[in-house]
Amino acid sequence: xxxxxxxxxxxxxxxxxxxxxxxxxxxxxxxxxxxxxxxxxxxxxxxxxxxxxxxxxxxxxxxxxxxxxxxxxxxxxxxxxxxxxxxxxxxxxxxxxxxxxxxxxxxxxxxxxxxxxxxxxxxxxxxxxxxxxxxxxxxxxxxxxxxxxxxxxxxxxxxxxxxxxxxxxxxxxxxxxxxxxxxxxxxxxxxxxxxxxxxxxxxxxxxxxxxxxxxxxxxxxxxxxxxxxxxxxxxxxxxxxxxxxxxxxxxxxxxxxxxxx
Amino acid sequence: xxxxxxxxxxxxxxxxxxxxxxxxxxxxxxxxxxxxxxxxxxxxxxxxxxxxxxxxxxxxxxxxxxxxxxxxxxxxxxxxxxxxxxxxxxxxxxxxxxxxxxxxxxxxxxxxxxxxxxxxxxxxxxxxxxxxxxxxxxxxxxxxxxxxxxxxxxxxxxxxxxxxxxxxxxxxxxxxxxxxxxxxxxxxxxxxxxxxxxxxxxxxxxxxxxxxxxxxxxxxxxxxxxxxxxxxxxxxxxxxxxxxxxxxxxxxxxxxxxxxxxxxxxxxxxxxxxxxxxxxxxxxxxxxxxxxxxxxxxxxxxxxxxxxxxxxxxxxxxxxxxxxxxxxxxxxxxxxxxxxxxxxxxxxxxxxxxxxxxxxxxxxxxxxxxxxxxxxxxxxxxxxxxxxxx
Numbered sequence: 001x002x003x004x005x006x007x008x009x010x011x012x013x014x015x016x017x018x019x020x021x022x023x024x025x026x027x028x029x030x031x032x033x034x035x036x037x038x039x040x041x042x043x044x045x046x047x048x049x050x051x052x053x054x055x056x057x058x059x060x061x062x063x064x065x066x067x068x069x070x071x072x073x074x075x076x077x078x079x080x081x082x083x084x085x086x087x088x089x090x091x092x093x094x095x096x097x098x099x100x101x102x103x104x105x106x107x108x109x110x111x112x113x114x115x116x117x118x119x120x121x122x123x124x125x126x127x128x129x130x131x132x133x134x135x136x137x138x139x140x141x142x143x144x145x146x147x148x149x150x151x152x153x154x155x156x157x158x159x160x161x162x163x164x165x166x167x168x169x170x171x172x173x174x175x176x177x178x179x180x181x182x183x184x185x186x187x188x189x190x191x192x193x194x195x196x197x198x199x200x201x202x203x204x205x206x207x208x209x210x211x212x213x214x215x216x217x218x219x220x221x222x223x224x225x226x227x228x229x230x231x232x233x234x235x236x237x238x239x240x241x242x243x244x245x246x247x248x249x250x251x252x253x254x255x256x257x258x259x260x261x
Numbered sequence: 262x263x264x265x266x267x268x269x270x271x272x273x274x275x276x277x278x279x280x281x282x283x284x285x286x287x288x289x290x291x292x293x294x295x296x297x298x299x300x301x302x303x304x305x306x307x308x309x310x311x312x313x314x315x316x317x318x319x320x321x322x323x324x325x326x327x328x329x330x331x332x333x334x335x336x337x338x339x340x341x342x343x344x345x346x347x348x349x350x351x352x353x354x355x356x357x358x359x360x361x362x363x364x365x366x367x368x369x370x371x372x373x374x375x376x377x378x379x380x381x382x383x384x385x386x387x388x389x390x391x392x393x394x395x396x397x398x399x400x401x402x403x404x405x406x407x408x409x410x411x412x413x414x415x416x417x418x419x420x421x422x423x424x425x426x427x428x429x430x431x432x433x434x435x436x437x438x439x440x441x442x443x444x445x446x447x448x449x450x451x452x453x454x455x456x457x458x459x460x461x462x463x464x465x466x467x468x469x470x471x472x473x474x475x476x477x478x479x480x481x482x483x484x485x486x487x488x489x490x491x492x493x494x495x496x497x498x499x500x501x502x503x504x505x506x507x508x509x510x511x512x513x514x515x516x517x518x519x520x521x522x523x524x525x526x527x528x529x530x531x532x533x534x535x536x537x538x539x540x541x542x543x544x545x546x547x548x549x550x551x552x553x554x555x556x557x558x559x560x561x562x563x564x565x566x567x568x569x570x571x572x573x574x575x576x577x578x579x580x581x582x583x584x585x586x587x588x589x590x591x592x593x594x595x596x597x598x599x600x601x602x603x604x605x606x607x608x609x610x611x612x613x614x615x616x617x618x619x620x621x622x623x624x625x626x627x628x629x630x631x632x633x634x635x636x637x638x639x640x641x642x643x644x645x646x647x648x649x650x651x
Contacts, residue, residue, distance in 0.1 A: 016437035090432035
């Protein structure tokens with residue numbers, strides 16, 4: 001352990017906070033070999049750095065623009081060798097309470113060198129957090145969905161998702177450009193992004209912003225059903241009998257919207 | 262913990278027995294409006310009692326108003342003139358003087374008006390009864406109002422203390438200062454001094470009005486600290502060259518708004534944003550317009566912002582009644598707060614002009630309240646304060 005240095009990435013949107021952590025890590029280096037692989041201003045930048053330079057530990061702030069620390073931790077779990085994450089926070093009462101409950105490691109700012117050293121020494125024994133605990137933290141809805149493609153983590157902005165469709169083991173993410181495969185539960189996604197998506201079928205969530213309209217189509221057996229028409233892609237999706245009420249609901253919203261406009 | 266301690270300490274200060282609130286500021290537009298409304302409302306009620314038929318009501322009311330109005334206007338004018346004198350008196354003597362004025366005007370109007378209009382002389386006793394009842398009822402009303410508002414001042418201040426400085430600002434600022442300690446100790450010193458000044462103001466008794474220059478200086482110190490944390494992400498535009506520095510304003514009227522501007526307008530974005538401060542004098546009113554980028558991000562809730570706005574609005578109302586206002590609005594991608602405060606200076610206040618509910622109460626606390634205000638470091642050592650700033 002003493003041979004290979006601990007590879008650390010610092011993530012914080014405030015430059016002085018990053019600078020301070022660097023100083024403290026330098027202090028710790030006298031006791032424990034450390035190599036700082038880089039500094040990132042927010043979660044997205046951190047993921048970019050980690051693609052080219054792997055780390056054993058990510059020290060990340062919670063409150064950050066772009067992508068916050070908790071979302072970063074969730075995306076990191078998609079890595080084949082996820083680094084350990086330790087949160088640093090100035091004051092985040094709700095999150096701290098949840099961290100205590102789930103025994104998640106965190107450091108309060110200003111960080112003391114002794115506490116930092118103790119945390120660093122624990123790292124080889126720490127296991128990455130589980131998705132289970134991370135999803136239970138009081139966090140805002142994610143801004144990105146992450147999928148693994150050829151051992152790389154690809155971010156898909158939630159704003160660009162047209163629909164999410166459960167198929168066997170996976171969920172297909174459809175954007176205007178292409179499809180991605182995601183390993184998550186549709187129910188969970190519905191809970192997290194409830195305001196943004198609407199369920200049109202047992203296996204399908206459609207982004208409200210991308211709904212262009214509805215069309216009545218005849219089935220082979222002579223019955224008829226509704227289809228959702230979408231912006232950006234030619235494909236349409238069937239609305240199940242159970243979810244038929246959304247046709248009227250969204251239609252009315254669209255009418256009201258038009259009346260206001 | 263610390264905030265809770267401060268809050269309990271403040272409660273100790275507030276619970277001191279305060280003397281009876283004196284008369285309201287007789288030059289305040291709000292006071293004058295309230296008096297006008299009350300007296301004319303009472304006249305309407307009297308007209309209603311005397312004349313049950315609706316068509317005739319207007320005529321009856323007009324007759325009564327003709328009887329009441331000359332006295333009312335004369336009285337308001339005289340009170341406006343002697344307001345500085347009355348403000349300096351104790352409650353009892355003040356009421357005595359007002360009563361004498363009311364009686365004198367009653368005699369005067371009764372003697373002069375019939376001669377001027379050629380009407381038959383009215384009943385002096387009837388006039389006196391009406392005028393004095395109106396006067397005492399109004400004094401009673403203003404006393405109740407002042408009492409009703411004084412717990413509000415307490416409440417507002419406690420609420421303000423807990424809401425105003427966000428703990429994350431304090432701890433992040435300390436982290437920022439720590440980050441300077443080794444490489445730039447002089448900047449660290451200045452930052453710590455700024456932090457100390459900021460907390461000195463936050464923790465002191467803030468019931469008295471203070472000069473606008475002090476508030477602006479405080480805002481500068483606060484923004485220097487924010488700049489230290491946020492660097493290039495925070496761009497500040499000052500436009501205060503033509504501001505009246507001697508104008509008296511409630512302490513911490515701008516700083517919490519700037520804190521909101523940074524928290525809601527700068528921190529949620531990775532791109533740099535501008536916070537602009539415009540303060541100017543226009544038609545005897547001080548205007549302060551603060552702008553910041555408007556970011557509608559789901560993760561940031563705006564409840565804290567509304568609380569700060571309500572708090573400041575309440576304090577403005579306590580100090581200036583209807584003469585001050587606070588408005589906020591969204592202009593496309595900019596959030597704007599506009600504050601309007603009547604231009605009052607210390608000189609005028611010494612002469613008695615700008616005496617308000619709050620400044621009188623400040624005097625009741627005792628000489629300690631005045632002593633606590635120390636001259637600013639920047640005033641004593643002009644230049645050194647900012648010189649080491651990068």
